[in-house]
Amino acid sequence: MITSIFNKSKPINFVIVFFIMLLAFSVANVKPFLESVSVSFFFEKTAWFVVCYFTILLFNFIVVKNSLTKNNHYQILLFGLFFLMLPQCSLDGSVLMANIFVMFGLRRLLSLRTQIKIKKKLFDTAIWFAVATLFYFWAILFFILIFATLLLYTDNRVKNWVVPFAGLATVLVISISASVVIYNNFFEIINLSTTTSYNYSNYNTMPYLIAITMLFSFGVWASIFYVKLVQKKKKTYRPSFKIIFIYVIIAFVTAILSPQKNGSEFLFLFAPLAIIMGNYIESIKEKWFKELFVSVLLVVPFLLLML
Template identity: 55%
Template sequence: MAFIVKQTTLLFVAYASILLLDFIVNKNSLTLKSNYEILLFSLFLLFITQTTSNSNVLISNFFVLLGLRRIVSLHSQKDVKKKLFDAAFWIAIAALFYFWSILFFALIIVSLVLYTDNNVRHWIVPFLGVFTVFIISVATSIVFYDSFFGMFDISPQTSYDFSNYNSLSYLIAITVLLSFGIWSSFFYLKNIKKKKKVFRVSFKLIIIAAIIGFLIVLQVPEKNGSEFLFLFAPLAIIITNYIEIIQEKWFKEVFLSVLFIVPFVLLLL
């Protein structure tokens, strides 16, 4: 029974993550509303199925997406302090489930730099968000664990041993994801200047989020495949933008067909 409840919860979190990604994209006009990002994110979960088996990573990524939602929406310049606090708050909670997701906090700092925000209060607010989570976690730890840091699962160790990826399924999945992602990124960066000025920073933040996701993959001590989940959302947005500008119909169909067929082939390996 406990197993069924756990798997149902993970399925719900994965589904909620897909809906949240769709909301982020449509609310901030990050694509032409083709909804390819939903398809791609779902396919990426099949590329590396381990991403849905680690509950901590799945939940952490969901909170990262909540934080990303607030960061990307800064382009409106409304309720800036509230958005900065919320973003830091959600990312700090994500770090409680999976330590290395704290790297996404850098996205908040980068957003302030890109918006050339000289308001000192805006630079302080994100740290208050993290501090708030710290205080709540300490209080909860005292109540439930009778210790100050019972809730903290801080594992700052790193590892650059990629031997776990030396299987055919991993090699194919990683090669396809990275090659398609890097190829799409060139066109994504090239077309940022064509976007409306108010949205340009949001598009830049997505590419930076992808870089942070890649850094997490490099840093994590236990490389079991689940860490790639942090790459999926920004990668889905980047590749979607490329698909939308492909002029040749046959090439677009081949491009999508490869992304659609490969994960199902990998399930058979």
């Protein structure tokens, strides 16, 4: 029943995911809203919800454009359910913005598959990742993805390896210039926090433990099959799927290094995990097991709301 709804690309799927996202966002923001009821606060939160939903639309565009899943909408359902599992992800605006810019960079990076305008795409990717770093320092780790991609395409041209540094330098120069003009200070805009935290005491609650356990266990299980599935993909698309796997590893490291363990650090994991698990769901041949797998992912987030 559930799988039949999202098994095909239908407009109604976006409506369903919209309400899932709205529920997740409302659960996370109802308490702050009640503590500071005002028109400006309402419009501010509405704007952040638009950002959250735009993230899903951008994610779906990237997946469809690069054929990262078949013609279905499992990926957006999973992305929305991950939000519902950890609704705290919508509370940190810096992480939300950083995640969007990382995904813009991913979009350009995956387009290298065509091997057209390589330098421009590498430059664009570096700029997007650098802007993401301005919002959230540890997003700088995604620069590793650029060089990993060059290795996957066995690109030995020195110029292409230098281009990402040019993109990073461009954002740095523009940021310093803007900081001088606006604040009369060289590094006011680039006020980055390089701190890390390994204090996981915030996770010591039942909703956190269940949500993180599900993400980790289901993610690892799906990843095992994903690695096997990659070898069956067309040779031209294979690097794109490998990039997603490297992406999820970097996102996991980013979550570990996060200076604040408040749930928002898991946001970077949602996109690659949704793709990996979406591919796994597609590969399940037993209909009853596919329904069970998706049902658990669907029901548990709603149950967590009652804890």
